Amino acid sequence: MGATKTDHFTESQNELAVLAKALGHPARIAIMEYLLKVDACICGDIVNELPLSQPTVSQHLKELKNAGLIKGSIEGNSICYCINEPGLEKIKVFFEHISDHLANKRNECC
Template sequence: MQYKDKTMGATKTDHFTDNQNQLAVLAKALGHPARIAIMEYLLKVDTCICGDIVNELPLSQPTVSQHLKELKNAGLIKGSIEGNSICYCINEPGLEKIKGFFEHISNHLEKKRNDCC
């Protein structure tokens, strides 16, 4: 997770705007079905949920923990210690940011139809 743009193979984040990099981080965090599943589960259970997430997914506990960490780092979920377990829920600012990107595109397309392809 370095992204230092030193040599080959690493994403050249330096050459893009902060906004582009932020959106990419958010999108990337959702670029795995397990992490989509986690978001859907957090939504389904209505409130924040403590524990249970591991049992909902077809992956081992360390793997799920890692996915949760990535979603948290990207700002899509947040978690707080709740006694024995950890309580996770969706982090709205992160979600609104990427949602806004798609709405922006969609609104633009609506105004100016591009039917040449």
């Protein structure tokens, strides 16, 4: 045991879970926020922005990339990272759906 039973859930559920999981670490939230703040593809200095070692940051970047939340391209002898919109779009839609539901019908039982 210990492994998630992904095959028992829908593709959509697994996809959302992967995206949410990728954001489920403060370092990865910090990376996303930084990429938004500088408003550009950022080449390099993400490591300097975080209180973590270079290998650890590299690993977090890899996870965000695998989840489809950021993308990176080679730019000289550094790598250019930026936000990948399609990935974010999926989560955004999920929360929009939730908001719609909650706005339409307020159940008061709890």
